[in-house]
Amino acid sequence: xxxxxxxxxxxxxxxxILSSTAGYLAFQISSGPGQTTLPPNFFPMLLAIAMFVIGIxxxxxxxxxxxxxxxxxxxxxxxxxxxxxxxxFLGFEYVDFRLAGWIFVILTMLVxxxxxxxxxxxxxxxxxxxIYVMFHYxxxxxxxxxx
Amino acid sequence: MDLITSGNLNFVFGMLSDPxxxxxxxxxxxxxLLFGATPGLTAPAGVALMLPFTYGLNLNASLALLLGIxxxxxxxxxxxxxxxxxxxxPGNAATSMDGYPMAKNGExxxxxxxxxxxxxxxxxxxLLLLLTLAPVLASFALNITSVEYFSLALLGIACVAxxxxxxxxxxxxxxxxxxxxxxxxxxxxxGVTRFVYGVPHLLGGIPIIPVLIGLFALSAMLVQAEKRxxxxxxxxxxxxxxxxxSVIQDHIKNxxxxxxxxxxxxFIGLLPGTGPAIASWIAYGDAVRSQKPGDKFGKxxxxxxxxxxxxxxxxxxxxxIPLLTLGIPGDPVTAILxxxxxIHGIEPGPFFIRDQxxxxxxxxxxxxLANIAMVLMALSSRRIIANLLTIPAYIxxxxxxxxxxxxxxxxxxxxxxxxxxxxxxxxxxxxxRYKFPVAPAVLGLVLGPILESNLRxxxxxxxxxxxxxxxxxxxxxxxxxxxxxxxxxxxxxxSPDADQVL
Numbered sequence: 001x002x003x004x005x006x007x008x009x010x011x012x013x014x015x016x017i018l019s020s021t022a023g024y025l026a027f028q029i030s031s032g033p034g035q036t037t038l039p040p041n042f043f044p045m046l047l048a049i050a051m052f053v054i055g056i057x058x059x060x061x062x063x064x065x066x067x068x069x070x071x072x073x074x075x076x077x078x079x080x081x082x083x084x085x086x087x088x089f090l091g092f093e094y095v096d097f098r099l100a101g102w103i104f105v106i107l108t109m110l111v112x113x114x115x116x117x118x119x120x121x122x123x124x125x126x127x128x129x130x131i132y133v134m135f136h137y138x139x140x141x142x143x144x145x146x147x
Numbered sequence: 148m149d150l151i152t153s154g155n156l157n158f159v160f161g162m163l164s165d166p167x168x169x170x171x172x173x174x175x176x177x178x179x180l181l182f183g184a185t186p187g188l189t190a191p192a193g194v195a196l197m198l199p200f201t202y203g204l205n206l207n208a209s210l211a212l213l214l215g216i217x218x219x220x221x222x223x224x225x226x227x228x229x230x231x232x233x234x235x236x237p238g239n240a241a242t243s244m245d246g247y248p249m250a251k252n253g254e255x256x257x258x259x260x261x262x263x264x265x266x267x268x269x270x271x272x273x274l275l276l277l278l279t280l281a282p283v284l285a286s287f288a289l290n291i292t293s294v295e296y297f298s299l300a301l302l303g304i305a306c307v308a309x310x311x312x313x314x315x316x317x318x319x320x321x322x323x324x325x326x327x328x329x330x331x332x333x334x335x336x337x338g339v340t341r342f343v344y345g346v347p348h349l350l351g352g353i354p355i356i357p358v359l360i361g362l363f364a365l366s367a368m369l370v371q372a373e374k375r376x377x378x379x380x381x382x383x384x385x386x387x388x389x390x391x392x393s394v395i396q397d398h399i400k401n402x403x404x405x406x407x408x409x410x411x412x413x414f415i416g417l418l419p420g421t422g423p424a425i426a427s428w429i430a431y432g433d434a435v436r437s438q439k440p441g442d443k444f445g446k447x448x449x450x451x452x453x454x455x456x457x458x459x460x461x462x463x464x465x466x467x468i469p470l471l472t473l474g475i476p477g478d479p480v481t482a483i484l485x486x487x488x489x490i491h492g493i494e495p496g497p498f499f500i501r502d503q504x505x506x507x508x509x510x511x512x513x514x515x516l517a518n519i520a521m522v523l524m525a526l527s528s529r530r531i532i533a534n535l536l537t538i539p540a541y542i543x544x545x546x547x548x549x550x551x552x553x554x555x556x557x558x559x560x561x562x563x564x565x566x567x568x569x570x571x572x573x574x575x576x577x578x579x580r581y582k583f584p585v586a587p588a589v590l591g592l593v594l595g596p597i598l599e600s601n602l603r604x605x606x607x608x609x610x611x612x613x614x615x616x617x618x619x620x621x622x623x624x625x626x627x628x629x630x631x632x633x634x635x636x637x638x639x640x641x642s643p644d645a646d647q648v649l
Contacts, residue, residue, distance in 0.1 A: 011581060011583075015320055022327060029342075030339055031339070032338060032339040037603065037607050038603045038606060038607060040334035040336065040337045040341055041341070042603070043330060043603070044341065047326050047327045047330070050319075051324075051327075054316050054323070058320075071580070071581075074373070074576075074580070075373055077372050077373065081368075081369060081372045082369060082573070085365070085369075085569065085572070088548075088552065089552060089569050090566075092556060092565055093556070093562045093565075097553070101549055104545065104548075104549070105546075105549065108541065108544060108545040111372075112372065112540055112541035112544060113541065114539070114541040123542060124545075127542070128549070131546075131549050131550060131553055135557060139200065139203050141203070141557040142560070143557075
């Protein structure tokens, strides 16, 4: 297991998996009717092979050289921000932009360590209002609204 | 220059008579200063984020906005580099080598003013090169075939991968990821769908704007969330006033250095796929090699700032040359500009100057005005720009995410675009986290269709003879140059600050 905690080896293994998957999916692409030229999966297959070779080279490089240990993907703050972003995007078209944006900004500010009541009150309103006015009145773009 | 006629100038005069052009130049310069000066935000992120806004603007206003961001963004990254030794963009990393020591010596204002003037000089020199070289190259490009086109596009991919952060292998892997994503959609030759899996939004290919915003802006915000802002950074005040005339005199005293650095930047920008990072380091290295007794490089030498900033802004003009003449972007921002041009139905390439000579001159004029706007705005707001560095992350991050979401949604009122942006934001974040550079992926995405179509055309037209790429002289020269450059990149010991991760 510690073998795969080497960053270079881990990167190489991921590339090998990705390239194998890509190659398999490319192989499934049909050639189309009356094909007289290069098939449509020619270029994707070429790329998959190239990526496979790079993956192997990375694994070899990782085995030969000592590289940095594999780092954690993200810390707690980043994970929370990512969850907030996903939820915000999923609900974007269903929830009034002004409400969803305001909630999103407040929660993001809290996650990022803001605790000042004045900032938590005024800044979300300012940001959301500013963006809404810019898009709705200046650019004439309709964002999701209920009112 | 015979591709351009006097009639094209009427187009330019018409454009200049529109006052909104100047407004958008100033707005673009302001946005560029904001994005360039704020660590974590970059000029490519600014240009990508503003792309959705250009849907509602006419072509000239769009170009004024984006070119304004381009010119100012590349300069403004020097400000955090000078004041807190954290360059705003990779292209300004070399500026910190002497800019930060100058600031510590009480010459912060002088360093910033020098960066402004040097950037303008670099921009203007590159423009002259663009004006003279581009039409010549365009005339030449009209005669090249798919074989040469493929080799040139491959050169672009190889260059951007070769100068990438961490390792060349990662750069190539990133480029291949971008190229692979570009194959999604309907194959233009056979009409067969590739990797669509019943998703109707993918039939036309991956929409590029959500991908760019995800890769550049969204991922950058996730990365920034780790640091939770720069509140604890020691910010050197921009207090002591400096005479602009004295800074100009510095440039006159070092005019050959400034000119040489500007030419370095222009020619580096001319190479497809490179960018300001490598230009500024090469220019800095050249300045150090030609130092005279009494120069104090690394301890606050103004020549260091002159060399770096002249060269990195010269990339703006240089990178436009392969974009407008071959349709191959010279750096990540021009890769995004292709999207902006295509929004308005303009396809850069060998026929661009011949068919749109007026627009070409207009772009040159806009770049010229963008450099002037940058100088005026930057000189008048040096202290204000410095205060941008104190804006907390808890304001910047949600603002950028909200603007990104609104902008992407505004494109087609489609939730799919938002999901795509989120997916590529995650991919971009993972890439940055594990030191895979994003720039090659972007270039792969943009150059993918060019690379594939020309490869297939070249092979089919030459009876599947792979050696045609080596037997046609221009293609052979390009491929040899590519190998030589890769060898140079592989040998060169890169400073970690020169990494082009985003």
